[in-house]
Amino acid sequence: xxxxxxxxxxxxxxxxxxxxxxxxxxxxxxxxxxxxxxxxxxxxxxxxxxxxxxxxxxxxxxxxxxxxxxxxxxxxxxxxxxxxxxxxxxxxxxxxxxxxxxxxxxxxxxxxxxxxxxxxxxxxxxxxxxxxxxxxxxxxxxxxxxxxxxxxxx
Amino acid sequence: xxxxxxxxxxxxxxxxxxxxxxxxxxxxxxxxxxxxxxxxxxxxxxxxxxxxxxxxxxxxxxxxxxxxxxxxxxxxxxxxxxxxxxxxxxxxxxxxxxxxxxxxxxxxxxxxxxxxxxxxxxxxxxxxxxxxxxxxxxxxxxxxxxxxxxxxxxxxxxxxxxxxxxxxxxxxxxxxxxxxxxxxxxxxxxxxxxxxxxxxxxxxxxxxxxxxxxxxxxxxxxxxxxxxxxxxxxxxxxxxxxxxxxxxxxxxxxxxxxxxxxxxxxxxxxxxxxxx
Numbered sequence: 448x449x450x451x452x453x454x455x456x457x458x459x460x461x462x463x464x465x466x467x468x469x470x471x472x473x474x475x476x477x478x479x480x481x482x483x484x485x486x487x488x489x490x491x492x493x494x495x496x497x498x499x500x501x502x503x504x505x506x507x508x509x510x511x512x513x514x515x516x517x518x519x520x521x522x523x524x525x526x527x528x529x530x531x532x533x534x535x536x537x538x539x540x541x542x543x544x545x546x547x548x549x550x551x552x553x554x555x556x557x558x559x560x561x562x563x564x565x566x567x568x569x570x571x572x573x574x575x576x577x578x579x580x581x582x583x584x585x586x587x588x589x590x591x592x593x594x595x596x597x598x599x600x601x
Numbered sequence: 602x603x604x605x606x607x608x609x610x611x612x613x614x615x616x617x618x619x620x621x622x623x624x625x626x627x628x629x630x631x632x633x634x635x636x637x638x639x640x641x642x643x644x645x646x647x648x649x650x651x652x653x654x655x656x657x658x659x660x661x662x663x664x665x666x667x668x669x670x671x672x673x674x675x676x677x678x679x680x681x682x683x684x685x686x687x688x689x690x691x692x693x694x695x696x697x698x699x700x701x702x703x704x705x706x707x708x709x710x711x712x713x714x715x716x717x718x719x720x721x722x723x724x725x726x727x728x729x730x731x732x733x734x735x736x737x738x739x740x741x742x743x744x745x746x747x748x749x750x751x752x753x754x755x756x757x758x759x760x761x762x763x764x765x766x767x768x769x770x771x772x773x774x775x776x777x778x779x780x781x782x783x784x785x786x787x788x789x790x791x792x793x794x795x796x797x798x799x800x801x802x803x804x805x806x807x808x809x810x811x812x813x814x815x816x817x818x819x820x821x822x823x824x825x826x827x828x829x830x831x832x833x834x835x836x837x838x839x840x841x842x843x844x845x846x847x848x849x850x851x852x853x854x855x856x857x858x859x860x861x862x863x864x865x866x867x868x869x870x871x872x873x874x875x876x877x
Contacts, residue, residue, distance in 0.1 A: 528751060537830070537844040539763070553641050554653075554756060557666070562758050563751040567642045567650070585671055585835055585842055587825045 500530070500595040507540055507582045507590045516578045518547060521598040524572050526565040528597045531558040535591035541581040544568045544598070555581070558592075565600050602702050606714035609682070611721075616681040619722035623670060623677050627730045630668020634659050634756075637738045642754070650754045656738035657774040658757045660731050664781060665839030666757075674838050675796075675813040678719035678789035683796025683813075684806035685711060686870065691806075708870050712797065712863075719793020724786035731778055742771060764840030765851045781839070784851070788838045791859045792817070798865035834858075 503516045521527075529542050542564075544553040553568035558580075570576045578596045610616060639653045665671040689695040698707055743755045752758040762770035762777065765784075769777035792813045800809035821835040830836060831845030837854050840846040 526754070530751070554635060554639060555667075556755070557757045557759075559758075564753075564755065564758055565751045566754050567639065567646070567653075569641055583666065583842065584669060585665070585821070587822050 500597050500601055502595045503578070504593045505580060505591070507580045507592060509582060509587050509589050511582060511584045511586075512589075513579050513581045515545065515580075516596060518575045518577045519598045520575050521570050521572050523599050524570075526600050527553065527568050527570070527576070527578070528565045528600050529556070529558055529562070529578060529594065530596065531560065531562045531564075531592065531594040533560045533591075533593050534558060536588055538582065538586050538588075538590050540590060540592055541583075542596075543579055543581070544570060544576050545579050546570060547575050547577075549579075551579075552576070558594075570598065602698075602706050603710040603713060605698075606710040607717075609685070610714040610718040611681075613681060616718055616722060619677045619680040619718075620726055622673060622680075623723060623726040624730070626668050626670035626673060627663045627726055628668075630663035630666070630670065631659060631730070631734070633667035634662035639754075650743065652739050652741040652743045653754050653756060654738060655742060656731075656734045656740045657742070657770070657778065659734050659738050660727075660778050660781075661757065661762070661841055663730060663734070664727060664785075665842050671835055671839045671842065672818075673814070674723055674785070674788060675792040675817045676810065678723050678792035679796030679810045679813050681718040681722055681793070682711070682715040683719065683793050684800045684809040685715065686797065686800040687804065687806040687809060704871075708866070712794070712866060715793050715797045716790045719796075720786040720790035723789030723792075724782050727782045727785055731782065742774075745771075762841045763844045764836070764842070764846035765848050767841060770841075781841075784840075784855075785838070787855055787859075791855055791862065794862040794866070795858060798862045798869065801866060801870035 499519070501517055501519055505514045505516065507514045527544050531542075534540050539557050539559050541555040542558045543551055543555045544566075545551055552570045553566055556564055556566050558564065568576075576598045580592055582590050635654060637654055638647060639650065642650055642653065662668065663670075689698070695707075743753065745760055746752055759767075760771060761767045766777060766780055769780065795813045795816075796809055799812045800806070803809055803812070817834050821833045824830050824833040830843055831847065831850045832854060833843070834854060836843040836846050837851045840851055
């Protein structure tokens with residue numbers, strides 16, 4: 448009887464221990480999931496906050512003509528970026544950042560096929576800007592430009 | 602005779618005007634490029650980008666990437682002395698001078714004086730401008746990024762410049778710029794010779810001055826429309842403006858213009874034709 452009783456108590460302790468271990472395991476799993484979700488949100492959020500690419504496919508008018516891209520809001524104070532895939536007909540183009548009222552807020556940078564360039568500008572976080580492309584005074588043909596740009600540095 | 606023609610070519614208001622126009626065009630391009638320190642870099646970050654604005658890029662922008670000099674080069678070259686056959690005739694100077702020397706000596710002296718005046722008027726302001734730029738702008742290039750990375754705050758992201766001898770741009774930039782100045786001299790001389798050859802044929806001095814310029818602009822548009830822009834005289838005056846220029850296009854075109862113009866002077870500038 449005694450032996451049977453002691454066995455019963457042992458069984459109860461073992462059962463309780465197993466339950467505690469299971470709970471601990473569940474809690475740990477939950478914490479791990481929460482941590483992973485937190486990190487995922489953090490990484491994605493930072494990536495989104497760093498700026499997004501906007502794609503362009505524009506035709507720049509001849510003889511110093513200009514064309515602008517769509518408007519985007521700047522997230523950070525800092526450099527903007529142009530990642531040019533191609534500039535047509537063996538020409539180069541000037542690229543520069545402008546505010547909505549067409550105030551120029553960066554120097555003019557020359558871009559060509561495959562040019563990836565980040566450059567300083569005076570636009571502040573929260574301001575809406577666009578990239579402007581300009582052909583040379585001596586370029587007598589319309590020039591197609593394809594690529595992507597960002598008001599920040601993604 | 603040669604000394605007299607040199608004096609008339611170089612000590613004239615037309616030559617001074619040509620130098621002024623070249624200088625103004627150069628200054629317009631330089632102004633467009635911007636001052637030695639970038640206005641768009643925050644003062645506390647300027648030490649990070651010492652060569653964003655540099656002397657070599659400044660010269661390229663002033664000469665052609667941002668300035669109007671490439672348009673007016675033939676007009677500037679012809680301005681000092683190219684119409685002098687016509688002015689000598691209308692002023693009666695030719696009657697006076699041919700009583701003292703032979704027509705051949707007169708023509709040769711004029712040819713040499715005009716050639717040098719044209720070349721100097723398109724190149725001397727560039728040489729002086731480059732000297733001034735070197736005083737105020739940093740001499741150096743921003744680094745080339747490793748493959749896959751973006752150029753960081755670079756105005757002209759070139760490893761090699763476009764066109765003729767563009768490989769000298771980063772390795773021997775001074776040599777490249779002196780080549781461009783020398784090329785401007787040769788083109789100026791060639792356009793001035795073309796103008797002189799026309800002045801032996803036409804009777805209106807403004808035609809003689811404007812014809813090389815008109816031909817230059819038309820040839821530029823025609824070659825670009827026909828997709829042979831590498832042969833455009835404008836792109837060969839400043840070869841860094843277009844990728845397809847090469848030493849063949851530049852020197853073949855320059856040589857052809859020079860030879861044809863010289864032959865035209867020899868053939869058409871006869872005493873009878875010029876004098877009457």
